[in-house]
Amino acid sequence: MTVGEDEVPWSINVSRRIAPGDALIFSTPDEDHVHGFGELEGWAHFSLRIQAERIFRADCFVTNRATLDPEDAQRGRGAGIRFQPILLSGSPVSPENLIGAGAFARGLHYGGLITPGWYRLSVECDACRKDFQLQSFHAGMMDVDYMYSDSGLHTLIIDPGEGSGYPRIDGLTDEARRAFEARLPRAPDETAFRYYNALRCPHCRAPFFDYAKFPEDRRTDYYGHSRFGVAETVWTWTDPAGPAEPARSEPERPGQLDPERVFAARNNPRINYVGVGAVALLSLLGFILAGVIPTESTRNYGAYPLLGWSWIAVSALLIAILLRRARDPRSQLEISALGLWVRGTTPALIPWEEITGTSLYGLPRGGCVLRVALRNPAILQRTAVTSGFAALEGKVSGGDFGINPRLWDRSLDEIVEAIAFFRPGLAPIE
Numbered sequence: 001m002t003v004g005e006d007e008v009p010w011s012i013n014v015s016r017r018i019a020p021g022d023a024l025i026f027s028t029p030d031e032d033h034v035h036g037f038g039e040l041e042g043w044a045h046f047s048l049r050i051q052a053e054r055i056f057r058a059d060c061f062v063t064n065r066a067t068l069d070p071e072d073a074q075r076g077r078g079a080g081i082r083f084q085p086i087l088l089s090g091s092p093v094s095p096e097n098l099i100g101a102g103a104f105a106r107g108l109h110y111g112g113l114i115t116p117g118w119y120r121l122s123v124e125c126d127a128c129r130k131d132f133q134l135q136s137f138h139a140g141m142m143d144v145d146y147m148y149s150d151s152g153l154h155t156l157i158i159d160p161g162e163g164s165g166y167p168r169i170d171g172l173t174d175e176a177r178r179a180f181e182a183r184l185p186r187a188p189d190e191t192a193f194r195y196y197n198a199l200r201c202p203h204c205r206a207p208f209f210d211y212a213k214f215p216e217d218r219r220t221d222y223y224g225h226s227r228f229g230v231a232e233t234v235w236t237w238t239d240p241a242g243p244a245e246p247a248r249s250e251p252e253r254p255g256q257l258d259p260e261r262v263f264a265a266r267n268n269p270r271i272n273y274v275g276v277g278a279v280a281l282l283s284l285l286g287f288i289l290a291g292v293i294p295t296e297s298t299r300n301y302g303a304y305p306l307l308g309w310s311w312i313a314v315s316a317l318l319i320a321i322l323l324r325r326a327r328d329p330r331s332q333l334e335i336s337a338l339g340l341w342v343r344g345t346t347p348a349l350i351p352w353e354e355i356t357g358t359s360l361y362g363l364p365r366g367g368c369v370l371r372v373a374l375r376n377p378a379i380l381q382r383t384a385v386t387s388g389f390a391a392l393e394g395k396v397s398g399g400d401f402g403i404n405p406r407l408w409d410r411s412l413d414e415i416v417e418a419i420a421f422f423r424p425g426l427a428p429i430e
């Protein structure tokens with residue numbers, strides 16, 4: 001289709017069948033911009049816009065149906081691509097000024113709006129003009145840092161770890177930053193990760209996000225990127241000066257517990273990541289309501305931007321919480337020779353002497369909680385909210401609390417075995 005100068009601003013939602021090897025060609029009077037769809041095939045539902053500022057923007061959602069069914073979006077039967085915006089002649093920014101610029105400067109992300117993880121980015125090399133696809137992640141929301149390798153082809157995700165003292169890398173002196181970088185692992189191609197390294201074109205290796213040229217963009221690009229389909233290297237920071245965390249080796253099974261050891265249950269990352277996926281799919285509904293993803297309904301009756309974007313904001317918050325939980329390596333429950341501790345429920349470790357017994361309670365909708373009865377219930381110092389949850393979770397009275405390991409990496413059976421190991425008399429009787 002062709003758009004004339006006098007039709008700007010212009011926007012359209014169209015659906016086209018695509019097959020592997022197909023490409024989208026945006027032709028301007030000066031040049032062609034060619035973007036492949038990668039491995040995607042089926043029906044591409046495009047949202048195409050030319051803004052009054054003479055910037056062309058395009059997104060698409062690929063499904064296996066000719067019309068965009070909201071249910072496809074909700075159930076994740078599809079994949080999204082955001083194409084790199086194209087500056088047309090007459091736009092306030094000259095394309096030359098964006099050569100090597102960061103992700104926000106290029107319009108790949110919008111400030112204040114989260115780019116969903118299921119959107120891949122299709123970008124175009126400034127040097128060889130070939131397209132390639134990137135996966136982005138919101139480093140700010142994940143509470144991580146990222147760096148690119150000297151080769152520009154690999155991405156490192158730095159987890160600040162448990163302790164305090166993790167430095168703000170952009171605030172370090174050059175010398176301190178180099179010392180920090182010297183501790184990092186190597187990329188799969190044996191090149192080093194550095195803060196101001198560029199992400200490079202996989203075809204010709206020209207810098208794409210050229211942070212040596214645009215150091216200010218490095219500080220504001222709170223999205224990291226990796227080549228689509230290439231896994232990032234993940235590294236957890238520890239304080240080089242601090243005392244080494246005593247390595248606590250977990251027994252595989254409580255049956256192998258030794259009395260010096262601590263049985264711990266942690267968040268199960270898989271369950272939380274499944275939750276992230278579910279929320280991300282639900283957030284699609286927000287994009288449909290907001291009209292970002294075109295549907296028959298929004299075409300005919302208009303979009304609901306306020307509702308849509310609110311939905312997206314709530315989804316983003318939920319995803320942040322779930323990601324934090326998935327990445328939280330701390331134990332949620334600990335059982336040892338000394339007693340029992342549950343994060344957020346018990347104020348401190350409860351000595352075995354304070355526990356009068358445990359019992360299993362079936363939940364109304366399946367599953368089970370372990371009810372722990374206390375000699376002196378006042379030690380829990382419950383708030384109205386936590387006692388409300390406690391009541392919901394197992395109909396336990398104010399003097400007891402329930403342990404529900406549903407989202408942990410240890411089963412209720414394992415927890416019961418651990419209690420039986422340390423205090424056989426306190427294990428629930430079947």
Ligand SMILES: [Zn+2]
Nearest residue numbers: 125128201204
């Ligand atoms: Zn290139």
